[in-house]
Each structure stands twice: as structure tokens, then as C-alpha cells.
Amino acid sequence: xxxxxxxxxxxxxxxxxxxxxxxxxxxxxxxxxxxxxxxxxxxxxxxxxxxxxxxxxxxxxxxxxxxxxxxxxxxxxxxxxxxxxxxxxxxxxxxxxxxxxxxxxxxxxxxxxxxxxxxxxxxxxxxxxxxxxxxxxxxxxxxxxxxxxxxxxxxxxxxxxxxxxxxxxxxxxxxxxxxxxxxxxxxxxxxxxxxxxxxxxxxxxxxxxxxxxxxxxxxxxxxxxxxxxxxxxxxxxxxxxxxxxxxxxxxxxxxxxxxxxxxxxxxxxxxxxxxxxxxxxxxxxxxxxxxxxxxxxxxxxxxxxxxxxxxxxxxxxxxxxxxxxxxxxxxxxxxxxxxxxxxxxxxxxxxxxxxxxxxxxxxxxxxxxxxxxxxxxxxxxxxxxxxxxxxxxxxxxxxxxxxxxxxxxxxxxxxxxxxxxxxxxxxxxxxxxxxxxxxxxxxxxxxxxxxxxxxxxxxxxxxxxxxxxxxxxxxxxxxxxxxxxxxxxxxxxxxxxxxxxxxxxxxxxxxxxxxxxxxxxxxxxxxxxxxxxxxxxxxxxxxxxxxxxxxxxxxxxxxxxxxxxxxxxxxxxxxxxxxxxxxxxxxxxxxxxxxxxxxxxxxxxxxxxxxxxxxxxxxxxxxxxxxxxxxxxxxxxxxxxxxxxxxxxxxxxxxxxxxxxxxxxxxxxxxxxxxxxxxxxx
Amino acid sequence: xxxxxxxxxxxxxxxxxxxxxxxxxxxxxxxxxxxxxxxxxxxxxxxxxxxxxxxxxxxxxxxxxxxxxxxxxxxxxxxxxxxxxxxxxxxxxxxxxxxxxxxxxxxxxxxxxxxxxxxxxxxxxxxxxxxxxxxxxxxxxxxxxxxxxxxxxxxxxxxxxxxxxxxxxxxxxxxxxxxxxxxxxxxxxxxxxxxxxxxxxxxxxxxxxxxxxxxxxxxxxxxxxxxxxxxxxxxxxxxxxxxxxxxxxxxxxxxxxxxxxxxxxxxxxxxxxxxxxxxxxxxxxxxxxxxxxxxxxxxxxxxxxxxxxxxxxxx
Numbered sequence: 001x002x003x004x005x006x007x008x009x010x011x012x013x014x015x016x017x018x019x020x021x022x023x024x025x026x027x028x029x030x031x032x033x034x035x036x037x038x039x040x041x042x043x044x045x046x047x048x049x050x051x052x053x054x055x056x057x058x059x060x061x062x063x064x065x066x067x068x069x070x071x072x073x074x075x076x077x078x079x080x081x082x083x084x085x086x087x088x089x090x091x092x093x094x095x096x097x098x099x100x101x102x103x104x105x106x107x108x109x110x111x112x113x114x115x116x117x118x119x120x121x122x123x124x125x126x127x128x129x130x131x132x133x134x135x136x137x138x139x140x141x142x143x144x145x146x147x148x149x150x151x152x153x154x155x156x157x158x159x160x161x162x163x164x165x166x167x168x169x170x171x172x173x174x175x176x177x178x179x180x181x182x183x184x185x186x187x188x189x190x191x192x193x194x195x196x197x198x199x200x201x202x203x204x205x206x207x208x209x210x211x212x213x214x215x216x217x218x219x220x221x222x223x224x225x226x227x228x229x230x231x232x233x234x235x236x237x238x239x240x241x242x243x244x245x246x247x248x249x250x251x252x253x254x255x256x257x258x259x260x261x262x263x264x265x266x267x268x269x270x271x272x273x274x275x276x277x278x279x280x281x282x283x284x285x286x287x288x289x290x291x292x293x294x295x296x297x298x299x300x301x302x303x304x305x306x307x308x309x310x311x312x313x314x315x316x317x318x319x320x321x322x323x324x325x326x327x328x329x330x331x332x333x334x335x336x337x338x339x340x341x342x343x344x345x346x347x348x349x350x351x352x353x354x355x356x357x358x359x360x361x362x363x364x365x366x367x368x369x370x371x372x373x374x375x376x377x378x379x380x381x382x383x384x385x386x387x388x389x390x391x392x393x394x395x396x397x398x399x400x401x402x403x404x405x406x407x408x409x410x411x412x413x414x415x416x417x418x419x420x421x422x423x424x425x426x427x428x429x430x431x432x433x434x435x436x437x438x439x440x441x442x443x444x445x446x447x448x449x450x451x452x453x454x455x456x457x458x459x460x461x462x463x464x465x466x467x468x469x470x471x472x473x474x475x476x477x478x479x480x481x482x483x484x485x486x487x488x489x490x491x492x493x494x495x496x497x498x499x500x501x502x503x504x505x506x507x508x509x510x511x512x513x514x515x516x517x518x519x520x521x522x523x524x525x526x527x528x529x530x531x532x533x534x535x536x537x538x539x540x541x542x543x544x545x546x547x548x549x550x551x552x553x554x555x556x557x558x559x560x561x562x563x564x565x566x567x568x569x570x571x572x573x574x575x576x577x578x579x580x581x582x583x584x585x586x587x588x589x590x591x592x593x594x595x596x597x598x599x600x601x602x603x604x605x606x607x608x609x610x611x612x613x614x615x616x617x618x619x620x621x622x623x624x625x626x627x628x629x630x631x632x633x634x635x636x637x638x639x640x641x642x643x644x645x646x647x648x649x650x651x652x653x654x655x656x657x658x659x660x661x662x663x664x665x666x667x668x669x670x671x672x673x674x675x676x677x678x679x680x681x682x
Numbered sequence: 683x684x685x686x687x688x689x690x691x692x693x694x695x696x697x698x699x700x701x702x703x704x705x706x707x708x709x710x711x712x713x714x715x716x717x718x719x720x721x722x723x724x725x726x727x728x729x730x731x732x733x734x735x736x737x738x739x740x741x742x743x744x745x746x747x748x749x750x751x752x753x754x755x756x757x758x759x760x761x762x763x764x765x766x767x768x769x770x771x772x773x774x775x776x777x778x779x780x781x782x783x784x785x786x787x788x789x790x791x792x793x794x795x796x797x798x799x800x801x802x803x804x805x806x807x808x809x810x811x812x813x814x815x816x817x818x819x820x821x822x823x824x825x826x827x828x829x830x831x832x833x834x835x836x837x838x839x840x841x842x843x844x845x846x847x848x849x850x851x852x853x854x855x856x857x858x859x860x861x862x863x864x865x866x867x868x869x870x871x872x873x874x875x876x877x878x879x880x881x882x883x884x885x886x887x888x889x890x891x892x893x894x895x896x897x898x899x900x901x902x903x904x905x906x907x908x909x910x911x912x913x914x915x916x917x918x919x920x921x922x923x924x925x926x927x928x929x930x931x932x933x934x935x936x937x938x939x940x941x942x943x944x945x946x947x948x949x950x951x952x953x954x955x956x957x958x959x960x961x962x963x964x965x966x967x968x969x970x971x972x973x974x975x976x977x978x979x980x981x982x983x984x985x986x987x988x989x990x991x992x993x994x995x996x997x
């Protein structure tokens with residue numbers, strides 16, 4: 001049946017809407033509200049996954065016809081959706097993560113009972129899923145912007161769930177302001193396209209950029225980059241992200257990091273590849289540069305964090321950077337006339353988009369389970385959880401390996417594709433420009449290695465060794481639904497890592513739509529276990545093959561064990577304590593200590609400041625009292641945003657003189673404005 | 683090319699057999715240069731056999747991650763070794779991954795090594811893990827840029843193709859690109875294998891050790907696997923350096939046993955040369971302060987960038 005995907009996705013949207021309404025009706029009846037809203041969301045997400053896979057798998061439509069979503073309520077205001085490959089791919093992303101998150105929320109929100117309005121939370125959660133899905137499927141600009149705003153509003157409510165804490169309120173408001181600055185850019189950008197096209201349909205926008213003059217065209221691109229960049233959290237527009245993601249409940253953090261910021265990636269891909277026509281070189285170079293800077297700075301800031309959720313939030317900035325590296329390289333290849341390479345780079349970026357949603361979702365869910373069990377996000381108070389929360393710990397470890405881009409999991413596959421496209425990019429342009437590709441590849445390598453360092457820290461401090469506080473020592477494993485969600489996402493990390501070709505078959509129509517050319521033959525084959533870049537001679541990799549070989553090699557260490565050490569016994573003993581009276585958790589390495597060498601190496605960036613006060617009797621080495629403080633300067637806030645905010649406030653103070661409360665004066669202004677307009681008209 | 687079971691088994695055996703020897707030769711060479719007699723070159727084999735027979739003491743604070751880490755470290759290094767051409771231009775597992783997978787596998791081993799260092803909760807292990815991950819992060823860009831340079835020149839990330847391209851006529855050993863990339867990779871080799879001036883493999887002083895600090899709590903067969911894994915990693919990086927920049931003597935695809943024998947001899951000779959270079963560097967250099975090491979690795983990065991630049995300036 002041709003319209004099966006459409007039917008399924010409509011069903012998904014209807015389920016989200018029902019979940020939202022049901023949640024509101026159930027209100028504070030926690031048990032009912034939870035079952036209704038998250039049950040409906042899970043069913044909707046399941047329908048969404050089925051619909052998106054059916055749509056992408058069934059020879060996916062390149063630019064399908066638009067279908068009305070709602071009957072026209074106001075003349076001229078239409079809401080239409082269409083199932084084109086790009087939208088379907090992102091719908092798959094939101095549905096897949098939505099499924100795991102809804103499952104998780106069933107257990108997670110049990111903690112809310114009696115404290116919060118579960119119904120309202122569920123309604124906002126369902127609205128966010130609904131709005132995000134509509135954003136991806138919208139076929140006209142007005143519908144897109146309305147859904148975009150609904151998404152921002154719903155997530156604002158979710159971020160402010162714990163509104164009694166200053167941190168959450170502050171984060172919510174900052175998110176709201178930044179989000180609206182972004183939307184303002186988008187509205188201006190769409191207005192420019194609207195002028196050229198004469199309608200607001202996305203079908204009419206296809207390639208419309210070619211009709212614009214160079215000036216407005218560049219302006220439209222910059223507006224889209226800024227507008228979608230705010231949502232995606234690219235540096236320097238990122239400041240809301242590390243505040244909003246940790247302040248929210250963990251299922252919301254996962255939703256924001258996994259899906260909502262991907263709306264920025266979707267928008268950028270839609271605008272840059274679908275709307276704006278053939279790209280000039282500086283577009284791709286800008287996106288690549290922004291991506292590289294975001295990746296490196298994002299991971300460096302992540303390393304400095306000892307708040308588990310803020311650490312993960314900074315990693316979102318890093319991964320958005322990696323995704324943009326793929327998209328930027330693809331734009332540069334389109335400019336230099338290499339659509340096949342553009343297809344490869346796009347596949348890398350879009351593959352990483354889904355991968356990031358999966359492993360970051362998984363990590364946030366794990367962090368949520370940890371925070372719920374210990375009531376702290378501070379790494380320095382965790383430890384030893386691998387014994388108390390074994391399933392969460394195992395899933396978190398898989399997520400950590402995946403996000404560090406280590407074989408054989410999914411992060412490695414998408415970064416491998418990114419490396420390959422950057423390497424092949426060297427031959428596409430003459431002159432010094434070509435050096436950009438390997439240099440950003442080297443920065444990607446730096447990012448990957450720093451991410452590995454960061455997750456050794458996060459995992460080693462939070463899950464290994466002895467518990468560093470009472471709550472960590474008495475932590476209990478999370479309930480079954482929360483574990484099931486984590487296992488589901490961990491399985492997705494493994495599956496996307498071991499079977500990339502089977503997945504690339506779904507991605508191929510998306511790439512074909514955006515780059516104008518499908519993936520190179522070895523990647524588009526759709527079966528087999530060996531991933532090749534543009535050609536088999538250019539390099540191959542097979543995570544599944546490596547895993548199989550490792551299993552075949554397992555007899556070597558086991559044989560050594562049986563051959564030599566059959567009589568060796570295993571004893572348990574305390575860790576070597578240098579002859580002291582036993583190790584205490586206070587002697588363990590801390591997260592701050594772990595990242596100290598990196599803080600020192602990059603001190604020009606972090607500007608660390610520390611204060612140590614010692615009280616001692618006879619020698620400073622035997623202090624009776626010690627106070628230690630360590631601070632980093634948040635360079636973007638002190639150097640960029642604070643002066644900017646100050647400037648705005650100062651201007652506002654000047655303008656305030658106009659608004660003195662005198663009605664006569666206001667009438668005078670209106671008259672003056674009218675006069676000026678008339679003068680202009682003449 | 684499809685993986686050939688015989689080649690996989692043969693190379694596995696070869697790597698396992700030769701890896702401890704390299705460490706033994708370096709130790710012996712260093713002793714000779716310092717006017718000491720030094721241990722025999724086969725001492726590492728005896729050590730491994732001893733470790734394997736010994737009882738294990740596992741920290742009561744440690745978890746399953748601590749016990750799993752040696753297997754991951756050992757197997758990832760061994761797998762990485764199967765991606766590198768040793769005596770023939772065809773690496774047995776080149777289909778399953780090229781130089782990017784090799785770097786990834788080494789990073790996977792390092793990830794678990796560092797986790798194993800943190801798990802017993804000793805401050806030594808934490809310090810070692812922290813330093814290991816930091817230095818690896820700083821070394822990674824130089825490593826990758828040097829690797830990119832040769833990969834771009836060969837048009838492939840597959841090490842068998844890279845080696846074959848290097849063998850092709852017209853390639854000059856001393857052209858600026860290969861010379862600079864070799865220098866960059868040699869610096870990375872010192873860092874990756876924990877050699878002076880980056881790390882001192884002979885020390886057990888708390889404040890200076892990096893690799894050893896992570897192994898402090900390991901004993902018995904776990905320690906054996908960790909040591910053997912480190913030796914394998916050293917062998918893999920050295921082979922990479924030797925065969926990519928000096929592919930002479932490698933047996934062609936489908937070669938006769940005689941050519942393979944010649945390849946084996948050439949490989950051992952090249953390894954001996956690289957080991958000798960390491961011995962000289964270790965003997966004439968003092969260990970650098972930890973915060974001076976990034977300068978050294980930064981120099982490696984600049985060398986690699988220059989190699990890249992010269993690859994098309996002089997092409």
C-alpha cells in the first residue's frame with residue numbers, strides 16, 4: 001500500500017496528541033497520568049518507527065506530494081505535511097528515541113508522584129514529541145515555524161519542571177531567550193525565500209536560492225545558519241545548552257540532546273541542501289570551521305566538568321560539531337562538483353546524527369538512573385556503582401565506548417566515514433584550500449581522543465572504585481522499565497555499529513535527495529559486513545569482522561590460562577595502601593584531579609584560577625586546616641555574552657526615556673511615525 | 683582481498699612470538715650502551731611464563747571491568763597487529779580495517795587499560811590513567827596527520843595498499859614528505875609505547891610512572907596479558923613505522939615460501955633498526971617533565987603538518 005507510511009505517521013501524531021490531552025485530563029492522578037501519557041507516547045513512537053522505516057525502505061519518495069495535516073483553520077494558514085526522505089529519516093530518529101524514552105519515563109516519573117503534576121509533564125512531553133515530528137514532516141514554512149515554536153515552548157516547560165530551583169528557572173529562561181533569537185533569524189530567512197518563491201510551500205522553495213541575488217542569498221544562508229545553529233547548540237551560540245540540559249529531568253535531557261538539537265541539524269540540512277541551490281565555497285568552509293571549533297571546544301569544556309549531566313551536555317556540542325564537519329565537507333564537495341563525495345560526507349554526518357541520538361540518549365538515561373539512585377550529579381560524590389547498579393553500569397559503558405568513537409560500536413563507524421570523506425576531499429580542490437580537510441581530520445582525531453579521556457574519567461570516577469559518599473554506597477538499581485529502555489538503546493549502538501550497510505540502505509534515499517546522487521556503489525549495496533569508502537581500494541572496515549576475529553582469537557589467552565596457569569588460584573585482597581591503615585575513598589583520584597593535566601595544557605583557554613589557604617602549626621606540609629578552591633573562566637560568557645547583554649541593557653535604558661508614561665507623548669510618537677511613513681511613501 | 687585463515691594464524695603466531703623479543707632487545711641494548719651487562723634478550727618470555735603460573739591477587743574494591751580489561755587490551759593489540767603487513771605486503775585482515783581501524787583498536791585497548799587503572803581505587807592508578815589519556819589525546823592529532831599524509835599519497839587507508847604504493851617505482855625514501863612524516867611518527871611511537879623521554883618503562887617511582895602505574899594492582903595471568911599486550915602494541919607501531927616508510931623486502935602477494943622467508947628476515951632487520959634507534963634515544967635523553975611532553979608532541983604535529991604541506995608542494 002502506497003500510503004501506509006503516511007497512515008502510520010498520522011497515527012503516531014494522533015497518539016501523541018491523545019497522550020497530551022489524556023495527560024492533562026488525568027492531571028495529578030499520577031498513576032493514570034503516567035500510564036496514559038507515556039503509554040500513548042510509546043505506541044505513537046512505535047507507529048512512527050514503523051512508518052519511517054516503511055517510507056524509507058519502500059524506495060522512499062524523493063519529494064512526495066504534500067497532504068494537509070489539519071483542515072485550514074484560518075484563510076492562508078495551512079498546515080501540510082509530506083513524507084520526503086530527509087523528513088522521514090529525522091522522523092525515524094525522533095520515533096526511535098521517543099520509544100526508548102517513553103518506556104524509561106514510565107518508571108522514571110514514579111519519583112514525581114506527590115511532588116509534581118505528572119499529567120502536565122506528560123502533556124508537555126507528548127507535545128514536544130508531536131511538535132518535533134511535525135517539524136520534520138512539515139511541507140510549508142508557516143506550519144514549520146508554528147511547530148518549531150511549539151517544540152520550543154513544550155521543551156521550555158519540560159526544562160522548567162523543577163522550577164523551585166533557581167538553576168532550572170534560570171536555565172529555562174535563557175533557553176527561551178536564545179531559542180527566540182534563533183527563531184527571529186529563521187523568520188527573516190524564510191521571508192527572503194518567500195519573496196523569491198511567492199508561496200510558503202517547501203516544494204516551491206526547492207533550489208530557490210539560485211534565483212536570489214548574491215547578497216540576499218548570503219544573508220539568507222547566514223540567517224539559517226545562526227537560527228538553526230542556536231537550536232543545535234554550535235559554538236558560540238551554545239551557552240543555553242550546558243545549562244538547560246542538566247537542569248531538566250533526565251528523560252528530558254535525553255530528549256533535548258538526542259532529538260531537539262537535531263532539529264537544528266535537520267533545518268540546516270534542509271535549508272543548505274534543499275532550498276539554497278548550488279553552494280558557494282564559503283558556505284561549506286564556514287560550516288566545516290564552525291563544526292571543527294564546536295567539536296574541539298565542546299569536548300575540552302566537557303573534560304573540565306564534574307557534573308555528570310553538564311559533562312554530557314558539552315559532549316552534545318562536540319557531536320553536533322562532528323555532524324557539521326560532515327555537512328560542511330559535503331557542501332564544499334557540491335561546490336567543487338563532486339556529488340559522489342558529497343553523498344559520502346552527508347552519509348557520514350547524517351549517520352552520526354542518529355548515532356549521537358542513540359548513544360547520548362543512552363548516556364543521559366544512565367545518568368538519570370544514577371541521579372535518581374544517589375540524588376547527586378557531582379562525580380566527586382559517586383563511585384562504585386558498577387557493583388550496585390550492574391545493568392545501568394554495563395549499558396553506560398557501551399555508551400561510553402560508542403561516544404568515544406571506538407570500534408566496533410556505532411560512533412566509530414560514522415567517524416570512519418567522516419575521516420574517509422575528509423581524506424578524499426584532499427583531491428577535490430587545487431591550492432591551499434585542500435589542507436583544510438586533513439587538518440580538520442586531525443582536529444577530529446584530537447576530539448575523539450579527548451572524548452575517550454573524558455569518558456574514562458566519567459566512567460572511572462562514577463562507576464568504578466569505592467563509593468565516595470553515603471548515597472553512592474547505598475544506591476539501588478533502577479526499576480525494570482528504565483533498564484529496558486537502556487538495554488534497547490545499547491542494542492541499537494551495537495546494531496548500528498556491526499551492521500552499517502544494512503542501515504545505509506535506509507539512508508541512501510536521503511543522501512540521494514540532498515546530494516543529487518546516491519551513495520557510491522560499495523556503500524549502497526545494502527548487505528554484507530564490509531564497509532568500503534568510495535571504492536574498495538580506498539579502504540575498508542568491518543566492525544562485525546573484527547568482532548568475529550576477536551572471538552576466534554579468544555582461545556589464545558584462554559589457552560595460555562589453561563596451559564600455564566591451571567594451578568593458579570585467585571585471591572581477593574585490599575588494594576595496596578603503601579602500608580597505611582587501609583585506603584579510604586578520600587584517597588581516590590578525583591574527577592578534578594583526573595582532568596588536571598588537560599587543564600594545564602590548555603590553560604590559555606580555561607584560565608584556571610585556584611586559591612589555597614593553609615593553616616598550620618610548624619610546617620605548611622602538615623596543615624591543620626586546608627581550603628581549596630578552583631575556578632575556570634567561562635570565556636564565552638565573560639568575553640562575549642556579558643558585554644553584549646550590558647550593551648543591550650544600556651541601549652534599553654537610553655530608549656526608556658521615550659517611554660515616560662505620558663499618553664500625549666505616545667500619541668505624538670504615533671503621529672510622527674505616520675508622518676515619516678507618508679513621507680517615505682511619497 | 684578475502685582473509686586467508688592460514689595467513690591469520692601464521693601472523694598471530696609470529697606477532698605473539700616476536701613481541702616480547704623486541705622489548706628484550708631494547709633492554710639489553712640499553713644496558714650495553716650504559717656499560718651494564720643487562721638481562722638476556724629472552725628474559726621477557728621467562729617473565730611472561732612466570733606471571734602466567736603465579737596466583738592472582740585481585741583488589742577487593744575492583745569490579746569485573748578490572749578483570750576484563752587485560753583481555754580487551756591483549757586482544758585489541760593482537761587484532762591491530764593483524765591489520766599491518768609484516769612479512770608480506772598483504773596484511774591478513776586488511777579487508778576488516780585499515781590504518782583508521784588500527785588507531786581505533788589501539789585506542790580501545792588504552793580505554794580499558796585506563797579503566798583498569800582506576801578500578802582498584804588506588805591514587806597511583808588514577809594518576810597513571812589520567813596521564814596516559816592526556817598524552818594519548820595530545821599525541822593523536824600528530825599520529826593521525828602523519829597517517830593521513832601517507833594515506834593521501836597512496837590514495838587509500840588500507841595498509842596493504844599504502845605499502846604497495848610505497849613500493850612502487852618513483853617513490854623516494856628521502857623525499858621531504860616521507861622524511862617529515864617519519865619523524866612525526868617516530869615521536870608518536872615514543873609516546874605511544876611509553877618510552878623515554880615521555881615515560882620511563884624502568885621506573886617504579888610514583889611521581890614519574892605512567893604505564894606502570896596503571897598495572898600496579900595487576901598480578902598473575904592478568905599482568906601477563908597486560909605486559910604481552912603492551913609488547914604487541916609496541917611491535918605493531920614499530921612495524922607500521924618500518925614497513926610503511928621502508929617497504930623493502932616485503933614479499934609480494936601470493937609469494938613463494940622463500941620470498942616469505944626473505945620477508946621475515948627483512949622485517950626482523952628493520953625492527954632491530956627501529957629498536958636500536960629507540961635504544962639510542964632512550965640512552966641520550968632524560969625524561970621530560972610531564973608538562974613539557976605536549977611541546978614534544980606539538981613538534982610532532984608541526985612535522986606532520988609540514989609533511990602534508992610538502993606532499994603537494996614538491997609533488
